[in-house]
Amino acid sequence: MEEDLDIVQEENAEEFYERKTFIIDKGQEPMRIDKWMQARIENATRSKVQKGIEAGFLTVNGQQVKSNYKIKSGDELVWISVTNPDYSEIKPENIFLDIVYEDDAVMVINKAPNMVVHPGVGNYSGTLLNGVAYHLLQQNPQLIEEDLPRFGLVHRIDKNTTGLIVLAKTAEAASHLAKQFFNHTVIRKYLAVVWGNIEEDGGTIDANIARHERFRKMFTTYPEGDKGKNAITHYKVLQRLNYVSVVECKLETGRTHQIRVHMKSIGHTLFNDWEYGGDRILKGTIYTKYKQFVDNCFAICPRCALHAKTLGFIHPITGKELFFDSDLPHDMQQLIEKWTKYTQHKPLEE
Known part of the structure; x- marks a missing residue:
């Protein structure tokens, strides 16, 4: 039987939501x-679709409708649904959450380092989402995932990234x-320490x-645009510290590892980002004292130096713009202070 629709678009946002657009023939x-x-959603019940x-x-056609709406020729249907290849059961756990804002509709959390956002292979407990489910x-003891898929998770940040x-x-x-x-209207600004002196x-x-293509846990850029998903990062240098720079990165899109991959692509890998080679000396001298200094910096900030500092969005109920800003975590503060003191006494050497 010939299909009665065209699927004209399919994309992922932060890996958790899939958007499909159908045109009725x-x-x-x-x-x-x-x-x-x-009939077009796998394992869907009528109740799930209606909810x-x-x-x-x-x-x-850009408007919300009721379940009894009858489709017509030429209608454009956009369906957003949860999708996650690493799906696993979310068991509520009493975990401390640094909640910086909460009301009846949303909550904003300042995530700690070394905390996985959601359960998946190798991380079935102790995640931020386990704590959110408990909270x-x-x-509301009657809350189930069918009523609030993934307990409200709509985006994520990496395990070693801190912030909002x-x-x-x-x-x-x-x-x-x-x-x-x-629609790329959420404001997200990150602060990162990267290798190298950024001239611009x-x-x-x-x-x-x-x-x-070779290392499946990693991502890379395809500048010609013939592969992958469009990704745009705006960056601004905040501080130059000889062999490293402190930068602000503003996301226009939100792809997995976007800042880490984009900064590496222009020759400025994030400091101590072991997955992308930032956990070794990429800029600097050959002297033993310098190597000892960098090793001490790695020890102070034993993770990728990236923090989700600013978050802004439209409140789903009130329609008001909300903006949140978070302080740098202690390890990144110490890292920047140590590099600042070092560069006050050491001229730039290439």
């Missing part, structure tokens, strides 16, 4: 939209936030990102 008989969508429609995960269930992350507390808030991420005061990196 001519000659398609009028049908309730919940029934039509159920998604009610929460705003489906739009028709939300204390407020927003979660939804209702399905309606989750759909609203997911659309903001898809700032710039923009526009290069597609995809998995590395």
